Amino acid sequence: MEHLLLTLTDIRKSFGGVRALERASLDLARGAVTALIGENGAGKSTLVKILSGIYQPDGGEIRFDGAAVRIADPQAARALGIGVVHQECLAFDNLSVAENLFVNCQPARRGLVNWGAMRAQATAVLRDLDADFDADLPAGRLSIAQKHVMQIARALAHESRVLIFDEPTASLSQRECVELFRIVRKLRDAGCALLFISHKFEEIFALADRYAVFRDGVSVSAGNVSDVTGDALIRLMVGRPVDQLFPKIETTAGAELLRVERLSRAGEFEDISFALRGGEILGIYGLVGAGRTELAQVLFGINAADSGNITSKADIALVPEDRQTQGSILPFSIAANIALPNLATLAPRGWCRSHDEAKLARHWIERLAIKAQGPAQPVHNLSGGNQQKVVIAKWLARRPGVLILDEPTKGIDVAAKAAVHAVTSEFARDGGGVLMISSDLPEILGMSDRVLVMRRGCLRGEFIRGQATSENLLRAASDA
Amino acid sequence: MSSHRRDLAFAALTLALFLAVTFVFPGFAAPRNLAGLLDDTAILIMLALGQMLVILVRGIDLSIAANLALCGMIAAVFDRAWPGMGAGPVLALTLVCGGALGAFNGLLVWKLRLPPIVVTLGTMSIFRGAIYLLSKGAWVNENEMSRGFLAFPRIEFLGLTLLSWLALAVAAVFVIAMRRSRVARDLYAAGGNPEAANYLGIDAGRMQFIAYTICGAIAGVCGYLWVARFAVAYTDIALGFELSVIAACLIGGVAIAGGVGSAVGVVLGCLFIGIIRSSLPLVGISAFWQMFINGVVILVAVLLSARQREFKRTILEVRA
Numbered sequence: 136m137e138h139l140l141l142t143l144t145d146i147r148k149s150f151g152g153v154r155a156l157e158r159a160s161l162d163l164a165r166g167a168v169t170a171l172i173g174e175n176g177a178g179k180s181t182l183v184k185i186l187s188g189i190y191q192p193d194g195g196e197i198r199f200d201g202a203a204v205r206i207a208d209p210q211a212a213r214a215l216g217i218g219v220v221h222q223e224c225l226a227f228d229n230l231s232v233a234e235n236l237f238v239n240c241q242p243a244r245r246g247l248v249n250w251g252a253m254r255a256q257a258t259a260v261l262r263d264l265d266a267d268f269d270a271d272l273p274a275g276r277l278s279i280a281q282k283h284v285m286q287i288a289r290a291l292a293h294e295s296r297v298l299i300f301d302e303p304t305a306s307l308s309q310r311e312c313v314e315l316f317r318i319v320r321k322l323r324d325a326g327c328a329l330l331f332i333s334h335k336f337e338e339i340f341a342l343a344d345r346y347a348v349f350r351d352g353v354s355v356s357a358g359n360v361s362d363v364t365g366d367a368l369i370r371l372m373v374g375r376p377v378d379q380l381f382p383k384i385e386t387t388a389g390a391e392l393l394r395v396e397r398l399s400r401a402g403e404f405e406d407i408s409f410a411l412r413g414g415e416i417l418g419i420y421g422l423v424g425a426g427r428t429e430l431a432q433v434l435f436g437i438n439a440a441d442s443g444n445i446t447s448k449a450d451i452a453l454v455p456e457d458r459q460t461q462g463s464i465l466p467f468s469i470a471a472n473i474a475l476p477n478l479a480t481l482a483p484r485g486w487c488r489s490h491d492e493a494k495l496a497r498h499w500i501e502r503l504a505i506k507a508q509g510p511a512q513p514v515h516n517l518s519g520g521n522q523q524k525v526v527i528a529k530w531l532a533r534r535p536g537v538l539i540l541d542e543p544t545k546g547i548d549v550a551a552k553a554a555v556h557a558v559t560s561e562f563a564r565d566g567g568g569v570l571m572i573s574s575d576l577p578e579i580l581g582m583s584d585r586v587l588v589m590r591r592g593c594l595r596g597e598f599i600r601g602q603a604t605s606e607n608l609l610r611a612a613s614d615a
Numbered sequence: 616m617s618s619h620r621r622d623l624a625f626a627a628l629t630l631a632l633f634l635a636v637t638f639v640f641p642g643f644a645a646p647r648n649l650a651g652l653l654d655d656t657a658i659l660i661m662l663a664l665g666q667m668l669v670i671l672v673r674g675i676d677l678s679i680a681a682n683l684a685l686c687g688m689i690a691a692v693f694d695r696a697w698p699g700m701g702a703g704p705v706l707a708l709t710l711v712c713g714g715a716l717g718a719f720n721g722l723l724v725w726k727l728r729l730p731p732i733v734v735t736l737g738t739m740s741i742f743r744g745a746i747y748l749l750s751k752g753a754w755v756n757e758n759e760m761s762r763g764f765l766a767f768p769r770i771e772f773l774g775l776t777l778l779s780w781l782a783l784a785v786a787a788v789f790v791i792a793m794r795r796s797r798v799a800r801d802l803y804a805a806g807g808n809p810e811a812a813n814y815l816g817i818d819a820g821r822m823q824f825i826a827y828t829i830c831g832a833i834a835g836v837c838g839y840l841w842v843a844r845f846a847v848a849y850t851d852i853a854l855g856f857e858l859s860v861i862a863a864c865l866i867g868g869v870a871i872a873g874g875v876g877s878a879v880g881v882v883l884g885c886l887f888i889g890i891i892r893s894s895l896p897l898v899g900i901s902a903f904w905q906m907f908i909n910g911v912v913i914l915v916a917v918l919l920s921a922r923q924r925e926f927k928r929t930i931l932e933v934r935a
Contacts, residue, residue, distance in 0.1 A: 437813065453814065461814050464807040466875050475804055476815050478797050485797045 138165045140328040141186075141217075141297050146195035148181055148352075155181040156192070156352040162345075163297060163328040168319060170343035170360065171332045174372055174576060178352035179332050183301050186330075187219045188212035213240075215297075218290025222302040226282050228275030233257035235274045235285060236292045260288045264318055280311035287318060298322060299330045304338060316342055334422050334613050336365045348372055366606070373576055373605035381581025382553065384560040388584070389413030391448070392568040393537050395434070398443030403429035404592035407443070411537060416559065416569040418583030418603075420576070421612050426592035427572045428456050431539050434570070449536020449568070452476075454526050456541040456572075462526035463514050470496035470510035473529040499528035504554055520551025527558060538562055539570045544578060556582055576605050588612050621868050622879045629887045636894040643894065650775055656889035657782035658837050658844075660882055662856075663863040664789045665830035667881045670864055672806040672823045673873035674724060674731035678716070679834045680856035681742035686713045686838030688746045691755035691848035694764040702767035705839050713835015714828050716742060721827030725820035739857070746850045757846040768840045778840055785833070789878035802826060807874030863888055865913050887912070 141163040148156040156178045163169050173179050184190045185197075188206040197204055199215050206212050212219075227235055233254050234241075242252040257270035266284050268277060277285060283303055290298050300319070304312045319342060323329055333339055339346065340360060347357040348371040356371045391412050399405040404426035411417050419427050433440045435453035455461035463472050474481055474492040481491050496510035503524040507517060514525055523543065530538065540559065544552040559582065563569050573579050579586055586603045588596040588611040596611035637644040662679055669676045676682075686709040693708055694700075716738070723734045757765070768778035775783075793799045802822050805812045809819035842848045867884025869876030888909060895905050 435814075455811075455814055460808065460810050462811055464804045464811055464874070466807045467803070471800070471803075475800065478800065482797050487795050487797060487800060489795075 139163065140165045140200060142196075142198045143182075143186075144196045144198075146182065146185065146197070147193045148178075148185065148190060149193060154352055156185075158353050159195070159349060160354045160357075161330075161347050162357070163330055164345070165296075165328050166323055166326045167344040168323050168329045168331050168342055169345045169347060170339040171330055171347050171349065172334075172339065172368055172372060173349035174574075177349040177372070179349055180301065181352075182349075183219060183299055183330075183332070186212065186217055186297075186299060188217075210239075213293050213295075216293070216295045217297045217299070218287075218293060218295030219299045219301065220283055220286040220290065220303050226274040226277070226285065228273065230274060231271050232261070232268065232274055232277070232285055232288075233270040236260065236270075236289045238289075240293070256292060257288070260292045263291065264288055264321075278311075280307050280314065283307070283315060284318065287322075291322075295327070297328045297330070299332070301332050302334070303331075304333065304335065312338070336368065336613060339368075340365070369606050369609050373609060381578070382557045382560055383416075383582055384564045386414035386564055386584075388415045389566055393434075393449070393451070393570075394444075394446040396444040396446075398430070398433065398440050398445065400429060400433055400438065400441050402592075403433075404589070407589075407594055409587055409594070409597075411568040411570060413536070413566045413568050414563050415584050416563050416571055416582050418579040418586040419570065419572045419589060420579045420586055420608050421574070421589035423574060424591075425589040425612065427589050428541055429592075430589070431455075431541050431570070431572060434539060447537065450533065451537045451539060452530035452533055452535035453539045454523075454530055454541060454543060456545070458519070458522050458526045463522060463529075465515035466513055468496075468511045468513055469500065469505070469507055469517075469525055472514050472525055473499055473532055476529050477532050495532060496528075499525075499532060503528055503558055518547075518551075520547035520554075523547055523551065523555060527555065531558070531562065535567070537568045537570065539572070541572045542574065543571065544573075544575065552578075576608060579603070579608065580605065619877075622877055622883065625868060625880060625883050625887075629883050629890070632887065632890055636890060636897070640894070640897050643897065646774065648893075650779065652889050652893050653779045653782070654776045655893065656885050657776075657778045658841055659859065659863055659888065660782045660885045661785050661833050661837055662860045663867070663881050663885050664785060664878060665833035666857075666860045667789075667864050667867075667869050667876055667878065668802060668826035669731070669823075669830045670861075670869050670871060671802050671873055671876055672819065672826045673809070674823050674826060675735060675861065675871075676717075676720065676827065676830050676834075677732065677735040677857050678720060678739040678742055679735075679830065679860055680853040681739045681746075682713055682716045682831055682834040683838040683841060683856070684850070684852045684854075685716065685742045685746050685749075686835035687842035687852060688749055688755070688838075688848045688850075690764075690839040691760065691842050692749060694761055695755060695759050698761035699763060700761075701763045702839075705764060706836060709835040709839040710832050711835070713838065714832035717831015717834065718824065718828040720831065721824035724827065725824040728820070731823075743850060750848070750850065752850065755842075755848040760843070760846065765843050765846055768844050778844065781840070786878065786882050790882075793878045798825070803874060859888070859909075862909050862913055866909075866916050868916065871917070 139162050143159065143161045146156050146159040159178060159182060171179055181190065185192050186206065188209040188211050197206065204215060206215065227238065236257045237253050241248045242256060243249055254270055261270055264284055264287060266288065268281050274282065274285065303315060307315065319329060331343055343360045345358065346360050346363065346368065348355050348368065350372060389412055391410050393411040396408050398407045407430060421427050431453055432438050434445060435451055459465060464475065470492040473496050474487065478487065481487065481495065493510040499505065500507060500510065505521050505524045507521060514522055517525065543555050559569055559571065571582060580603055584600050586598045586608060587594055588608055590612055598607065642648060666676055666679055689712050690705045690709050693705060720735055720738055723729050724731050768776060770777040772780060801817050804815065805817050805819040805822035812819050841853060863884040864876065864881055865871060866887055868880035891908055892905050895902065
């Protein structure tokens with residue numbers, strides 16, 4: 136590969152105790168689209184952040200045009216000519232498109248912004264891309280697809296030679312995707328090196344020249360897209376043994392606790408039907424954005440459904456996806472957090488007794504092996520895994536019949552993961568019904584009695600334990 | 616909650632300030648002087664406790680002093696029209712009027728989701744304007760007020776004025792309720808993390824409404840107390856006092872971002888300001904220095920709590 140523009144070799148990166156990247160390598164060639172493939176948590180986003188100068192790698196080498204470089208900050212990335220098109224469309228909505236393109240590097244004359252030059256350059260770049268919007272428009276008026284084009288224009292305005300697309304099509308319509316692909320091909324033909332991150336195999340096969348597969352932060356394979364099949368890629372993505380992380384207890388399913396019939400909420404999910412029995416762990420698998428969290432929020436009563444029925448014979452508790460913003464009151468102590476959903480029993484006449492709260496907290500600290508100084512310790516200085524245990528404890532203390540877990544082990548270490556799985560299994564053994572939303576395939580396979588797969592707001596398959604495999608779940612979840 | 620330790624440290628600091636002033640001016644610790652100090656600080660204490668509730672739920676009440684002034688004028692006009700009814704009806708009237716004004720703020724913040732600083736900046740002007748309309752710009756002077764109306768806050772009991780006793784009672788209720796009541800727990804939760812509170816079935820907007828209403832009711836009653844104590848009511852009474860009230864909260868450790876603060880801290884913050892205010896003339900320093908010192912104390916207090924948060928913020932980057 137004589138025309139390599141950017142090479143990464145053995146990049147390592149950890150956060151606290153969590154390893155995000157370990158021996159990750161990637162080559163980007165001029166005039167080629169390279170697809171980066173991997174499960175959620177494989178380290179793709181971390182790699183993008185390293186390339187855009189937001190994170191610094193703990194080790195490994197980055198070479199740009201043959202020379203070893205350090206990407207110290209986003210400015211350095213821009214100076215090298217690395218541009219990123221983010222999935223979530225970073226834009227300054229109150230500024231015009233032209234201003235967005237030149238944020239932090241406006242064309243200047245004698246220290247003052249040269250508005251004429253800025254508008255002219257912006258217009259030229261937009262014309263190059265055949266964009267259907269004007270440089271003077273406020274960015275807030277653009278559609279998501281147009282914002283993507285604006286991000287591409289921003290990269291081009293800075294003369295980027297490497298462009299990274301982080302799941303750009305996740306929120307685009309079919310027609311908008313076609314338009315985006317046209318631009319991507321145009322950039323490729325102009326000699327840019329393009330990195331394309333996507334879960335959608337049809338896109339990868341339509342667009343990419345080369346592929347690289349990451350698994351658990353390690354690059355496991357790379358090659359030409361023409362030499363590989365979709366099934367082979369799936370095997371490469373998931374090929375790992377499921378170990379003892381999943382202390383699954385065999386139970387017999389009891390009475391039906393929750394029945395959902397034809398549940399829909401516009402723009403989020405539609406026509407969802409299933410039933411959950413006592414003692415059962417029902418996994419819900421899907422890619423990010425498949426509508427699983429939104430379904431959980433409706434089941435729990437945060438939002439109302441547009442149509443359909445929910446019949447519940449038991450209390451429902453929800454351990455939300457984000458333990459910090461949704462799950463806990465960070466400045467509160469462990470005891471106060473656990474007490475919050477239980478005040479009706481702890482303080483029936485409106486007055487709290489700290490003694491009872493501490494007692495309850497101590498029970499759960501012991502039961503879930505929460506590593507803390509004591510019930511009075513504020514939750515914000517616990518580790519992620521222990522915060523998650525507090526969130527689970529506060530809901531289990533209510534003795535719900537149905538427990539909904541939304542990404543229960545996201546970003547927590549292996550020991551805490553095993554503990555969360557253990558308490559989940561025990562909850563089911565004691566007759567509770569568990570709805571476990573997870574993007575973590577081994578977790579879904581290891582814990583679930585039954586798995587529902589969602590894609591783009593719809594149910595796309597149901598697999599009982601034993602039938603469910605990484606391959607068929609991933610195939611149902613992605614558009615392969 | 617970790618605010619205990621902060622309160623303890625701040626109590627030590629306030630005590631040290633008190634001892635330092637007493638060391639230089641032994642007369643400062645005389646019971647008579649202390650009673651006067653408390654009497655001077657009483658209204659600030661009550662208002663700051665009300666303001667604390669609002670700041671806790673991520674709001675701010677800039678209209679608190681205007682509410683006080685309007686309710687003070689309502690009380691004065693009421694007393695002029697029906698003199699000699701005593702303090703009871705006036706207290707009830709100002710409580711209801713102040714509560715209604717506070718509830719108005721709360722409704723705008725809750726139902727229309729307007730930013731609290733904008734809402735209360737607007738109502739601040741509206742309330743002041745209403746005083747002008749009510750009084751037609753005229754003053755209500757001491758000779759137009761009935762004896763019972765004027766006497767209530769000054770009645771002495773065990774060496775303290777009734778105003779002081781009232782502030783102590785309000786402070787006691789707050790100290791207990793903020794630590795032990797479910798309502799307070801909900802307020803802290805809604806301010807600490809509105810989204811997580813929502814997952815618990817706590818409506819953060821409703822908690823803001825409750826906080827504004829209580830704050831307004833306190834401001835209303837303080838309006839009567841202020842007018843009776845200074846024996847005059849006019850459009851501009853307590854002009855700018857909202858800033859002293861907010862300053863007392865911040866000095867007392869209430870986080871401007873919400874969710875953190877204690878009644879003990881706020882009372883200490885008021886006493887701290889009170890001690891500085893009453894000791895500066897003794898030292899022969901102009902009252903303008905008081906503003907300067909208040910400002911420095913606020914910045915130091917905020918800096919310290921910001922540092923604390925910085926230290927605590929666990930860097931938790933989730934890989935995806």
